[in-house]
Amino acid sequence: MSELARNAGYGRNKKLKAALLQHRAGTLEGLSERLFGLLFSGLVYPQIWEDPAVDIEAMELSAGHRIVTIGSGGCNMLAYLSRAPEAIDVVDLNPHHIALNRLKLAAFRHLPSHADVTRFLAGNHATNNREAYSMFIEPMLDVQTRDYWNGRDAFGRRRVDVFTRNIYRAGLLGRFILLGHIVARLHGLDPREFVEARSLREQRQFFETRIAPLFDRPLIRWMTSRKASLFGLGIPPQQFDELASLSEDNSLAPVLKRRLEKLTCHFPLKDNYFAWQAFARRYPEKQEGMPPDYLRADHYAAIRANAGRVRVHHASFTELLAAKPAASVDRFVLLDAQDWMNENQINALWSEISRTASQGAIVIFRTAAEKSILDGKLSPALLDLWTYERERSVALGMRDRSAIYGGFHIYRKRA
Structure with missing residues (x-):
C-alpha cells in the first residue's frame, strides 16, 4: 500500500x-x-474556493517568481502557471488533495489537447474519461498517486471513476452543497433556478425574493447555529466561534446570508463559475459562461508548458519552509489555514516565512472574519518585518468571486 x-x-x-x-x-x-x-480526512475540496484572478493580481505574479501555496483542489495552482513562475511548491496535509493535485497536473501534461483536458476535468459525466486515464495519464503517474486513483472508494468503485461522473459533486464540499439544495427544496426553492437569471438585476431579485427569506426559517437558523452542520464548508470549530460571536443568537445565518448576497448579486453569472457550482452543481456550458480560470483555452498552452515546474508535498507549510534556504521564496499563499492555528503555530509559521522570504516578497491569505488573523497573535518583532496593504486588501477582497470569506489580506516584506 x-x-x-x-x-x-x-x-x-x-x-x-x-x-x-x-x-x-x-x-x-x-x-x-x-x-x-x-x-x-476524506476528499474535501474537489474545487478550490478562492478566486485565482484575485490571487494573481494581489501577488503581482509574473515570470520567474517562486511560490509556495496550499494545494486544496489544485485549481489555483494551475491558474498560477499561466503566468510562468519559476517554481511552485504545493503543500497539503490531506492525502486526497495531494493525489488530486498530482492528477490534475498529469492531465495537463499528458492528455493530447485542451478539449481532452476540459472533458476530463470539467465534471461533464464523460464516460470515455476512463479510457483517457488508462491510455494517457495512468502510465505517467508516480506509484503512490497511481495506487491511490486505482484504489477503491467506500462503495467499492475505483476512485478514478469519479471523473466519469462529476467530481465536483463528490467530496465533503460537494455533499454539503447537495444538503443545501435539499434543505432549500424542503422550503419550496430549487436553487438551480438561479442560473436562469439573465442580468444582475434578475440575480438581485432572485436573492431578495427567494433566497434571503430562507435565513429567517427556524430550521435553517437552528442548523446554522450548530458547528458540525457547517463542517462541510471547511469551517473548523475555531472559525465558527469567531463568526458566531457576531450574531446575537450564536447563529451563522446572518453571516451566510451576507456571503450569499455577494455571491449572487455582485458579479454577472456568466463570469462567476463559483456561483454555477453553488446553484447548478456544475460548471457553465460554453454558451452559458466562462469556465474556471485554469480551464480557459487562452491559458492552456502556458499551463501545459509550465506544469513540470510544480512539486506537490504531503507536508505542512511550516515544515516545507523549514527545509528551504533563506530568501528563496517570492510569493506565499496561505488560503485560510491560519484560522485553524493557535498563537504558537502562527508565530512558528511566520518565523519561517520571514526567513525564507526574498526582498519584496508577498504573502496573501483569507480569513473567515473580516480582520487579519495576525492582529494580536503575531509577535511585534515578526510583524514589523512586513507591511500590511490594508486598502488594497479590502479592494481586492471585494472582487473575490467565491464570496465565502470575510477578509482578504496582503502583506509585503519590508526592504
Missing part, C-alpha cells in the same frame, strides 16, 4: 491531527475538533 493510501484516514494522518487538535478529547471543544478532523 502506498503512503498516500496509508495516510488517507484521519486516525493515521498524524500531520492533520497535529494541525487540528488543540483541546483534550474529553472536552466539548476537543470532541468538536475530532469530528471535524474525521470529516476533513
Whole structure:
C-alpha cells in the first residue's frame, strides 16, 4: 500500500491531527475538533474556493517568481502557471488533495489537447474519461498517486471513476452543497433556478425574493447555529466561534446570508463559475459562461508548458519552509489555514516565512472574519518585518468571486 493510501484516514494522518487538535478529547471543544478532523480526512475540496484572478493580481505574479501555496483542489495552482513562475511548491496535509493535485497536473501534461483536458476535468459525466486515464495519464503517474486513483472508494468503485461522473459533486464540499439544495427544496426553492437569471438585476431579485427569506426559517437558523452542520464548508470549530460571536443568537445565518448576497448579486453569472457550482452543481456550458480560470483555452498552452515546474508535498507549510534556504521564496499563499492555528503555530509559521522570504516578497491569505488573523497573535518583532496593504486588501477582497470569506489580506516584506 502506498503512503498516500496509508495516510488517507484521519486516525493515521498524524500531520492533520497535529494541525487540528488543540483541546483534550474529553472536552466539548476537543470532541468538536475530532469530528471535524474525521470529516476533513476524506476528499474535501474537489474545487478550490478562492478566486485565482484575485490571487494573481494581489501577488503581482509574473515570470520567474517562486511560490509556495496550499494545494486544496489544485485549481489555483494551475491558474498560477499561466503566468510562468519559476517554481511552485504545493503543500497539503490531506492525502486526497495531494493525489488530486498530482492528477490534475498529469492531465495537463499528458492528455493530447485542451478539449481532452476540459472533458476530463470539467465534471461533464464523460464516460470515455476512463479510457483517457488508462491510455494517457495512468502510465505517467508516480506509484503512490497511481495506487491511490486505482484504489477503491467506500462503495467499492475505483476512485478514478469519479471523473466519469462529476467530481465536483463528490467530496465533503460537494455533499454539503447537495444538503443545501435539499434543505432549500424542503422550503419550496430549487436553487438551480438561479442560473436562469439573465442580468444582475434578475440575480438581485432572485436573492431578495427567494433566497434571503430562507435565513429567517427556524430550521435553517437552528442548523446554522450548530458547528458540525457547517463542517462541510471547511469551517473548523475555531472559525465558527469567531463568526458566531457576531450574531446575537450564536447563529451563522446572518453571516451566510451576507456571503450569499455577494455571491449572487455582485458579479454577472456568466463570469462567476463559483456561483454555477453553488446553484447548478456544475460548471457553465460554453454558451452559458466562462469556465474556471485554469480551464480557459487562452491559458492552456502556458499551463501545459509550465506544469513540470510544480512539486506537490504531503507536508505542512511550516515544515516545507523549514527545509528551504533563506530568501528563496517570492510569493506565499496561505488560503485560510491560519484560522485553524493557535498563537504558537502562527508565530512558528511566520518565523519561517520571514526567513525564507526574498526582498519584496508577498504573502496573501483569507480569513473567515473580516480582520487579519495576525492582529494580536503575531509577535511585534515578526510583524514589523512586513507591511500590511490594508486598502488594497479590502479592494481586492471585494472582487473575490467565491464570496465565502470575510477578509482578504496582503502583506509585503519590508526592504
